[in-house]
Amino acid sequence: MPDPGYFLTRCREELVGLLATQGTSVNATEVRDVEGGIDADLAVPLFRIAKERGESPQALAERLAGSLQLKGTRFASATALKGYLNLTFDKTRFAQEVIADFQRDPDRYGSTRTGAGRAIVIDYSSPNIAKPFSVGHLRSTIIGQALHNILSFLGFQVIGDNHLGDWGTQFGKLLSAFARWGSEAELESNPTAHLLSLYVRFHDEAKTNKDLEVEALDWFRRLETGDERARSLWQRFVRMSTDEFGRIYDLLGVKFDSMRGESTYEDRLSGVISRALAKGVARREKPTAAMVTGGDEVGPDETVVIIPLDDAGIETPLILQKSDGTSLYATREIATAEYRIERWHPEKMLYVVGKEQELYFRQFSAALAKLGINVPCVHVTFGLVRLPEGRMSTRAGRVVFLEDVISEAIRRAEVVVRDRDLTPEEKARISRIVGIGAIKYADLSQSRIKEVVFDWDRMLALDGDSAPYLQYAYTRTRSILRKAPDFVSSTFILHPSSFILPEELTLLKSLARFPDSIVAAAESYEPHRIAGRIYRLARDFSAFYDKAPVLKAETPELRDARLFLVEMTGKVLATGLALLGIEVTEQM
């Protein structure tokens, strides 16, 4: 069965067909939605075609407007204005088709089967073990989760993989710090804070004591070569961190299909290196300088393994193996990619990782290509979250903990809900959903690439362009529908000319535009396209709500028509928010 698509898509296709009968060839993407004050629903700018024919755009528009046969189409009128061909919808047919689109599958309005049989791996969240979960990690986590939701909605088989940072030199540092200053009692009673303080102290003392860095590298070597003390301590750190992360993921409603640490790929590392060497992609070379951190001499036999990338236009080579024989992030990342491809056969892999790693990902992609791995990797970048006083730094102890932000968000939501006539349990639940929604929406409603200066009030806004505004609009739809228990949307049939107010048609148009926003979000990996669309929908609904009485509409037909709009708006708001990972409540 072919995908029936949605109203606007069908309109654009029909229009392209109509123009073709007049010998005018336009692409569906050239057909524009009309947003502003012009009295039209769709428009085709004719400047390009007119120029090709040496005709004036306005003359062409007038000729087309006069010759198009609109009888039996979705269009009621065609007019020419300033070089544009403007079309208006047949309002009854417009309404009927949008209604039918919704009735086809109300809970999945906007979904498609585009991705059927196609798999995509998304790497998101991927926090570092033994470090606190800061607001910095939030972006990857919720953008990744939103993309997971969106691509799944379009039929893709999506594998969300949380690639935990549980390996690397940082653990050498932590082990070294624990051996020197660690406390068993502290570790048990308050693991996160203790590990953080050890990490901070390490970097503090390392400024004056150069032995520490060398000691840390040695601890990591011991870890990678299977030293028992290092291993067991490391395992405890990992356990403590994953417990904490699990708590936060539950709170955020974030889920993964796979959650594996970098260490999982340990046994593949030597294979990665030897194969790269065997293929001639990588080579051994003498380190060019003493280690930046340690400052000790380079031994005569020491070598590093690098993949030169000059031919890919990247000057900096990718290092696979350090001079002490241990692995690097990139080595483990290649091993991970190989594993993912073997296991899930994705058509592409998305990495939701901060912009500061852009060069690294270009190296990584180039290296994979050289190794003959031809599954494309897309770096879904996002801007850094900074504090007003500068970037966050775990080392300097200058971080905002995500848990604190969540608590504050919930607290602010509680203030608003305090006087409502609801049970304490309901109030707690609503505050949680509203508070967390506000945090997520603040991030997902703006474009990814811009950096964010952390600001409590902005992140936790409960009015205006915010999640609570959308959630509130949803509760209004529910509130109305609770009072009309007899209304059934699935069998609703629109009586022609039921809609009489401009607000009704504006709302219906807003609903009709929702499916496009999902496709746009999926193609650009930008969830904010959906956020913008449903925010607009909520505004159009609020205006409608203010102007159009539903339960007390003038006629039963009008009441039902408006009830349908209310029902559909509620569902679409809930769907759109769900795609962003945001919940709704019946009351607020």
Next chain:
RNA sequence: GCGCCUGUAGCUCAGGUGGAUAGAGCAUCGGAUUUCUAAUCCGAUGGCCGGGGGUUCGAGUCCCUCCAGGCGCGCCA
């Protein structure tokens, strides 16, 4: 020094592969509730779209250049 990103209203941001008069939120000012929840709605004020060149019928959008900020540039992740 080189590379990538960003610069739109007082503040925070939207502005499909270039299209009609650049839109929101916050803030400020003025209105709206005996009526489906006011976390709401309506209106007003507020713009050399960082500066300057260029391409085009048409530029916030593309190209060049300068300025400002952010990030990155071989053994961290």
